[in-house]
Structures are given as C-alpha cells and as structure tokens.
Amino acid sequence: MTIAALNSKSVPAILPGSGGLRGVLSDLFWRQPRLLLFLMLLPPLLWLGIVYIGSLIALLLQSFFSIDEFSGLINREFTLKTYGDLFQAANLDIILRTVTMAALVTLASAIIAFPIAYYAARYARGRWKALFYLGVMLPLWSSYLVKIYAWKLILAKEGILTWLFGKLGLLWLLDGWLSLPIVGGNSLSVSFTGTFIVFVYVWLPFMILPVQAALERVPGNLVEASSDLGASPGQTFHNVLFPLALPGIVAGSIFTFSLTLGDYIIPQIIGTSRLFIGQAVYSQQGTAGNIPLAAAFTVVPIVIMGFYLWGAKRMGAFDAL
Amino acid sequence: MTSAVSFKQVSRHFGSVRAVDAVDLEIAPGEFFAMLGPSGSGKTTCLRLIAGFEQPTAGSISIFGERAEGVPPYRRNVNTVFQDYALFPHLNVLDNVAYGLMVKGVGKPERLKAAEEALSLVRLPGYGARRPGQLSGGQRQRVALARALVNQPKVLLLDEPLGALDLKLRENMQEELKSLQKVLGITFIFVTHDQGEALSMADRVAVFNDGRIMQVGTPEDIYQRPKTRFVADFVGSSNVLPPDFIQRYSGQHRWGSLRPESIRVSQATSGDGVAARLVGTNYLGATTRLALDADGLRLHAVVPAGTALPAEGEAVMLTFNREHLHLMDEQA
Numbered sequence: 141m142t143i144a145a146l147n148s149k150s151v152p153a154i155l156p157g158s159g160g161l162r163g164v165l166s167d168l169f170w171r172q173p174r175l176l177l178f179l180m181l182l183p184p185l186l187w188l189g190i191v192y193i194g195s196l197i198a199l200l201l202q203s204f205f206s207i208d209e210f211s212g213l214i215n216r217e218f219t220l221k222t223y224g225d226l227f228q229a230a231n232l233d234i235i236l237r238t239v240t241m242a243a244l245v246t247l248a249s250a251i252i253a254f255p256i257a258y259y260a261a262r263y264a265r266g267r268w269k270a271l272f273y274l275g276v277m278l279p280l281w282s283s284y285l286v287k288i289y290a291w292k293l294i295l296a297k298e299g300i301l302t303w304l305f306g307k308l309g310l311l312w313l314l315d316g317w318l319s320l321p322i323v324g325g326n327s328l329s330v331s332f333t334g335t336f337i338v339f340v341y342v343w344l345p346f347m348i349l350p351v352q353a354a355l356e357r358v359p360g361n362l363v364e365a366s367s368d369l370g371a372s373p374g375q376t377f378h379n380v381l382f383p384l385a386l387p388g389i390v391a392g393s394i395f396t397f398s399l400t401l402g403d404y405i406i407p408q409i410i411g412t413s414r415l416f417i418g419q420a421v422y423s424q425q426g427t428a429g430n431i432p433l434a435a436a437f438t439v440v441p442i443v444i445m446g447f448y449l450w451g452a453k454r455m456g457a458f459d460a461l
Numbered sequence: 462m463t464s465a466v467s468f469k470q471v472s473r474h475f476g477s478v479r480a481v482d483a484v485d486l487e488i489a490p491g492e493f494f495a496m497l498g499p500s501g502s503g504k505t506t507c508l509r510l511i512a513g514f515e516q517p518t519a520g521s522i523s524i525f526g527e528r529a530e531g532v533p534p535y536r537r538n539v540n541t542v543f544q545d546y547a548l549f550p551h552l553n554v555l556d557n558v559a560y561g562l563m564v565k566g567v568g569k570p571e572r573l574k575a576a577e578e579a580l581s582l583v584r585l586p587g588y589g590a591r592r593p594g595q596l597s598g599g600q601r602q603r604v605a606l607a608r609a610l611v612n613q614p615k616v617l618l619l620d621e622p623l624g625a626l627d628l629k630l631r632e633n634m635q636e637e638l639k640s641l642q643k644v645l646g647i648t649f650i651f652v653t654h655d656q657g658e659a660l661s662m663a664d665r666v667a668v669f670n671d672g673r674i675m676q677v678g679t680p681e682d683i684y685q686r687p688k689t690r691f692v693a694d695f696v697g698s699s700n701v702l703p704p705d706f707i708q709r710y711s712g713q714h715r716w717g718s719l720r721p722e723s724i725r726v727s728q729a730t731s732g733d734g735v736a737a738r739l740v741g742t743n744y745l746g747a748t749t750r751l752a753l754d755a756d757g758l759r760l761h762a763v764v765p766a767g768t769a770l771p772a773e774g775e776a777v778m779l780t781f782n783r784e785h786l787h788l789m790d791e792q793a
C-alpha cells in the first residue's frame with residue numbers, strides 16, 4: 141500500500157544546508173553550543189560586572205576612607221575608623237532598630253503568606269488561580285509612593301482605621317496600643333506600628349510568590365503519605381510541609397528582609413523621626429556629606445544578609461532544593 | 462469471622478461522576494486481594510476509601526468490624542504503598558522508614574532499630590543513610606514497603622506497586638511480595654491494571670469497571686469462568702463469542718468465551734470446524750499468536766512456536782473442544 145504524498149523515495153537522507161549567514165550560524169551554534177551560550181551571556185555579564193559590581197566595589201572602597209571632622213574633606217587613606225563610628229551609640233541604635241524591624245516584618249510576612257500560598261498551591265485552580273495571581277500582583281502595578289501615601293491617610297488619626305475601631309467600639313484597644321512605649325505614638329501613622337504595617341503590606345507579595353512556588357513543587361501525595369503513616373495535620377505541617385516549603389520561605393525572606401533593611405522612603409513618610417539604615421545612608425551622603433560613613437552603613441545590610449544566608453544554609457534550608 | 466475490610470453499598474461520587482457505585486465487598490483477614498480494572502474503573506478510589514483519603518458519598522465501610530466513615534487516615538491502622546512511592550525527599554531512607562513511629566512518639570533508638578529491621582526485611586540493610594533520590598526505582602519501592610510495614614498495619618494497601626518497574630524487577634517483586642505476605646500474615650489489598658499480575662499474586666480478584674465490581678473470585682474463576690463479556694475481554698485475551706455463534710454449539714442464546722489456547726488451527730480446507738482466514742501472526746517467543754477472521758468474526762488463537770503455519774491470507778480450519786467453550790451469565 142503506497143500513498144503518493146507520503147512516499148519517501150524522492151527525498152534525500154541528508155537535507156542541504158539552508159545557506160546564507162543564518163544557515164551557517166545555525167549549523168555553527170549547533171556544533172558549538174558553548175559559543176552561543178557565551179555570546180548570549182556576554183552583554184548581561186558586562187552590565188553586571190562593570191556597572192553593578194564595579195560601582196559596588198567603588199562604594200566599598202569609600203567605606204575605608206574617613207572624613208576630616210574640621211574641614212569636612214575626605215581623607216583617602218586606608219582606615220577602619222569609619223567602621224568604628226558605626227559602633228557609636230546613635231549609629232548602633234539605627235542598626236539595631238532596622239534589623240529588628242526587618243526581622244519582625246519578615247516573620248509577619250511569612251506567617252501571613254503561608255496560608256495564602258498554601259491555598260493557591262493546593263486548592264486554587266483555573267479562574268481562582270488567575271484571581272490569586274492578580275490579587276498578589278495588582279498592588280505591585282501601582283506606584284510605591286501612591287500606596288504609601290494611601291496608607292498614611294488610612295493610618296492617620298482622622299483616618300478610616302480610627303473610624304473603624306470607633307464603630308466597633310474598640311477605640312480603647314487602639315488607644316491602649318498607642319500609649320505603649322516604642323510601638324506607640326500620637327497616631328498609627330507616626331508610630332513604629334504604622335511603619336511595620338506598611339512594610340508588611342508592601343513586601344508581602346515578595347514572600348507569597350516564592351512560598352507558593354515551593355509548595356507547588358511538593359507532591360500532594362507526600363501530605364497523604366504523612367497522614368497515612370499516622371501524622372496529624374499539625375505533625376504533617378511540622379515534619380513535611382514546613383521543611384519542604386523552607387527554601388521558598390528563605391527565598392521570600394531574603395526579599396522582605398533585605399528590602400526592609402535598605403528602604404528609606406517608608407520610615408520617612410510613616411513612622412517616628414528616628415532613623416533607619418536607609419535614611420542614615422541618605423542623610424550621610426546628602427546633607428552631611430559624609431560619604432565614607434554612608435558607605436559603611438551600606439555595608440551593614442550586605443554583611444547581615446551574608447550571615448543570614450550562611451545561617452539558613454547551615455539550618456538545612458536549601459537541602460530540599 | 463469479621464472481615465478485614467467490608468463495603469456495604471459504598472458509593473463515591475464526584476459531581477456527576479460515579480467513581481464508585483454501590484459496591485459490596487468482603488475481604489478476609491490475611492487475604493491477598495487484588496482490585497483489577499482499567500484506569501477510571503474505580504479501583505483506586507476504593508483503595509483510597511479504605512485508606513481514608515476519600516469519604517464515601519453513601520454506604521458503610523468497616524475495617525476489622527469497626528466503622529470507618531469519618532475517621533481520618535492518621536487514625537486508621539492501615540498503611541499504603543503509593544504508586545510513585547511518595548518518599549519524603551528531605552529525609553534519608555532510615556528516617557523515611559521510621560516516620561510512622563516518630564509521629565506516634567516512639568523514642569529515637571527504638572524507632573531507628575525497628576526501621577533498620579524493616580529495611581532488612583525488604584533486603585535493603587545498610588541503605589538507611591541514603592537519600593531517596595539516590596535510589597533506583599526498585600529500591601524506592603522496597604523503602605516504601607518497609608515504611609508501611611514498620612507500623613505493623615492491620616491492612617496493607619498497594620496502589621499499582623509494580624507499575625513503574627521494568628519486567629524483570631516486576632517479576633522478582635511479585636514473588637517477594639507474595640512470600641512477604643505469607644510470612645507476615647497481613648491482609649494485602651493491591652490495585653493493578655495488569656491482569657497477569659493480579660492472577661499470579663492474588664488469592665482473590667475483584668474485576669472493576671465503571672465504578673462497579675463485575676466479578677469477584679479466585680484467579681482461576683476469573684480466568685476460566687468469566688461472568689460477563691467485559692471480564693472475558695479484560696482478563697487475558699479471551700475470544701468473546703456472540704450469542705448466535707454459541708447457539709450453534711450449545712443451543713443456548715447467550716454470550717460465550719473461548720481461550721485462545723483452546724483453539725486448534727489446521728490447514729485442512731474441508732471437514733468439521735469453523736472456516737477462517739489467517740490475517741496476521743505475532744511471534745511471542747514461546748508461542749505465536751494468530752489473528753483469524755471467521756466470516757467477519759475476529760478470533761485469536763495461540764499455538765506453540767515452531768508450529769507449521771499457512772501463509773497470511775490463506776484459509777484455515779478451526780476446531781476446539783466444546784467443553785472449553787464457556788457460557789457467560791450475560792444474556793443476549
């Protein structure tokens with residue numbers, strides 16, 4: 141039985157090259173895949189190497205210079221004096237405040253993100269999944285500043301939150317919280333509580349998405365197997381889900397932690413007049429003109445993140461990858 | 462005697478899909494029971510109903526006399542060997558096997574010792590320190606088995622346990638599972654779509670189709686005396702014969718079946734028998750399988766390899782012993 145159109149007798153076994161530059165290049169890249177890889181990676185590597193890493197190194201070098209306190213001029217001699225300045229009480233305060241805030245924001249983001257990510261990874265299908273992505277991403281589409289000013293209105297003394305607490309008869313709770321030391325203030329918009337709420341709101345998507353991706357990779361039958369072997373839902377969470385989601389939580393916390401460490405706009409608009417690292421860098425390199433101290437402040441989050449990742453690795457956070 | 466597992470009119474519906482439909486089933490303690498059927502026939506859902514991953518829409522399920530509806534999986538002394546093993550990737554082999562004992566609060570030295578013993582039982586001693594990812598498919602299978610057995614379950618459920626293994630390994634594991642079940646005396650219930658596996662391993666087989674049980678019986682029952690066309694067709698490759706054909710030989714107007722090995726093929730062109738034409742041959746090693754066309758009726762015959770055969774397309778004469786003709790319950 142022969143079908144004329146499918147008869148292979150008239151077709152050569154090896155097809156001729158398509159010719160021209162495209163044909164030659166296609167064949168060349170097929171034979172030398174590394175060449176293609178090299179050509180593709182060259183531009184981004186140049187960008188990363190020169191523009192990004194280069195400027196970072198320039199910044200780091202600045203931190204080993206010092207400022208002449210009388211003339212305000214930069215003394216370009218190698219010294220660790222600027223790093224010593226970081227340990228002055230006022231500067232140490234800034235570092236501790238920022239790290240504590242970043243840690244709390246990360247913890248709260250992880251706690252809020254997990255159930256949302258779990259729902260999206262395990263239960264949401266089709267339309268609901270699309271809605272989930274839309275809900276998580278939508279806040280990222282509008283300007284960061286607009287969102288923060290919106291929050292300032294929400295948290296203000298005359299804002300909707302105070303009004304809502306009043307309607308619910310819970311003003312005593314709000315007032316009681318605001319009268320507490322450190323976390324309190326005249327209103328939420330000028331308290332650390334307000335700064336915390338806005339940080340969590342702004343960085344939450346960066347926690348939800350990696351956790352959701354990690355949970356998505358956990359086969360559903362592992363949860364069933366755990367339950368089958370006698371583990372209660374709580375035990376299954378502790379022994380299976382959490383360890384397997386940990387790389388995602390760590391990835392998310394790298395975002396929330398480092399973004400909080402470096403941000404200088406949110407605490408500027410919402411919060412007290414006490415500085416965070418980002419604000420300190422901003423004022424030192426701007427009005428104060430102390431570039432070496434600004435650079436030294438910049439090194440702090442980098443070092444903290446380094447230790448953080450090292451600790452996470454030792455805890456086995458990346459074992460399940 | 463109390464049944465190990467008892468289904469009374471159990472149904473599980475997913476929306477309008479009747480995955481399991483009014484199933485009655487009694488499985489005896491210590492039995493090696495197979496649930497056989499094509500994909501989507503409800504056999505896996507039945508297994509999940511016993512494990513507790515699914516709840517019945519209607520009917521009642523008892524495990525050793527105790528009602529199981531509404532009881533979560535972690536409170537059932539029933540363990541499952543999953544189709545793709547479901548080993549925990551973040552734990553090593555020993556911790557995987559000890560998992561069930563760990564969540565029950567058994568102390569570390571004691572549970573690791575029990576896990577080590579379970580690994581010896583499945584002939585993987587000393588593999589405890591490895592990660593599941595470093596094991597072959599057959600080894601993972603054994604770990605999954607050890608992980609279930611270490612809990613000393615009343616019933617062991619196996620979901621297509623050998624599906625992912627290659628032929629040689631599968632045959633070895635079949636024998637091992639069988640001897641393991643004999644030694645331990647635990648009720649084994651396993652799901653498979655492979656009729657050869659079901660027939661060779663099980664004490665009794667339930668054949669599923671469309672959420673219902675078509676027939677329950679010993680492998681011999683199922684193979685020799687299928688009750689319906691579906692069973693005859695699915696279990697092995699029996700020739701299903703229409704009522705008109707059967708009537709000529711038995712006088713009864715009902716469906717019948719004839720095993721391919723019961724048909725004799727001769728090159729005679731006249732005489733007693735069914736005239737047919739050879740349309741294809743399939744060499745299977747020890748035997749050759751012949752495709753035949755008897756006046757529009759497609760038949761298969763199996764002859765020993767080396768039998769002299771006519772050329773394809775030639776006329777042949779088929780004969781068989783009438784005693785081998787099996788009449789099914791299914792009426793025309």
